[in-house]
Amino acid sequence: MLERQKMPEQDPKIRRANFSEVALGFTAEQAAEEAKRCLQCKKPKCMEGCPVEVKIPSFLKYVADGDFESAIKEIKADNALPAVCGRVCPQETQCEQACILGKKGASVSIGRLERFVADYERNKDVEVPSMPEPTEKKVAVVGSGPAGLTAAADLAKMGHSVTIFEALHEAGGVLTYGIPEFRLPKEIVKAEVEYVKKLGVTILLDSVIGKIDTVDGLLGDFDAVFLGTGAGLPMFLNIDGENLNGVYSANEFLTRVNLMKSYKFPEYDTPVKKGKRVVVVGGGNVAMDSARCALRLGADEVTIVYRRGEEEMPARAEEIEHAKEEGIKFRLLTNPVRIIGDAKNWVTHIECINMYLCEPDESGRCKPMPLSGSEHKIEADVVIIAMKSK
């Protein structure tokens, strides 16, 4: 009762050299067993933890009864992208954190069950819900990432006519250019996008709003505009050496690898530098994704440099665990000071300083402080800066 069903995964020794999905998903028996762990709380805390308030106990009940079709319908009433959310939502800080079972043992694997029923439906036939009468209202959605797709699907289900404008040549936003194949297979993103299209949504690719049109311009043709433009410009650290060859923003590195498929170079034309010794700066999911991509491209050693401790890392616990299993090295309480290069502008080292965490401040966060005299160099031929975007 207190223990979760274990989801089958690719062996770390094998998966560190391929881009296939790491987690293999529950079997039908496992899914039913896992769902039976749900206490069917009268006041389900899990739903409060879910940003779109999926009726979690209700869908879990269907799974427990083996009625997967009803389960997926129940989820899709509130969430258009269950195969995506089941894989990449931070469940441990949302629905699963609120699960009562988590107080004594392990919470129900809500995300994995969401994934299971979404995959179950996709492998059969995706059903389109009955649609209401058209409202004759037109909505423009800027960006086809998770926000844009979700808004478009909800608007379409209300009977509005929806057009999505996407700047890149493929739909999906961060699901396509950012999150790697081994964590979120692009076939699954494509299937979720197809579902949104089946709801009647039009997606215009290669369409940069701000260039081919403006919000004011769109408001001439549409009744409303939804902006789901995403991350914006990547942030660098503002330290010396960030423009050296071999230094990437995580956005660029991941876009090359995922959207442009440079892991298949030269079959695909876009190259990426395959480092031997790669250093990734940051502690979020994007840092984990970058590190694990670099490893799969063939690096001998990949090190994550993060200025706080593991407790403070914003990445999903599962991603940190997976990265460790695959052999990614972690240098915690370490912060870059400068990046060093050779005469031809190629990166050779990153200089870091050790940090310590002082007492938590009013915000509750421990501020990392540099330990003077602890400067040291780490050899690197590729450095990836995985900071926030602005």
Next chain:
Amino acid sequence: MPFKILKKEELVPTIHLMDISAPRIAKKAQPGQFVILRINETGERIPLTIADFDRRKGTITMIFQAVGKTTTQLSSLKAGDELLDFIGPLGNPAHIENFGTVILVGGGVGVAPVFPQARAFKESGNKVISIIGSRSANLLLWEDRMREVSDELYITTDDGTKGHHGFVTDIVKKLLENGTKVDRVVAIGPPVMMRAVAGVTRPFNVKTIVSLNSIMVDGTGMCGACRVLVGNETKFACVDGPEFDAHLVDFTLLMNRLAMYQPEEKLAFEKYKCEREGCTC
């Protein structure tokens, strides 16, 4: 939503013109802006400066030199063929106003993006002095078009087969030394040429604008591949440029970064030639 090639012409050896049907882009395009294109599913995204546009016909004209895999593959396409992706107009438009006298310098394939600017400067009432150069007479681009929109036109070739025997910078220098009142210089061409023009105009304190062709991926400010150092500040050529004050640009960094993928570019090009011509390796 593929984009049809309406016209394809080899203007001079290795330099090609292509008209693409892209009404939404043509409607908004301005001199100085660029497009990003992808030929097919396995293709890379490459930026090309807009050489001309026709709002009525809904076309964008690009001029490019076949130097690597993607540009050579692009040059093998014909009218009627299609490009998978064509995105723009990206970057900021050139700053066009009546400055007085403007010198426009175009080197090699750089003559193409200079042309719509020369025309716009002329239409805004400037005196337009154009200097166009190439390695040799047979590689000189768009002399007639440039003559139409210029008050004065100078031609230079590296080998002396046409016009002045030497570099475009020789003429810029001569004009400035002769006391020609110049209010602005716009130079587009290979980075070495742009750096040389910046070097010539700096002592005369003439504002000089260059268009930077750094490596790009998305072209909308999301990735930072195209970062350049301008006045000791990191800028993104795609959204902050592509035009910058030449006197503030770190050209050495630009050239170093342009060389980043040379081994990969060579490999991709050789593989492409192998596949096209039958492998001998």
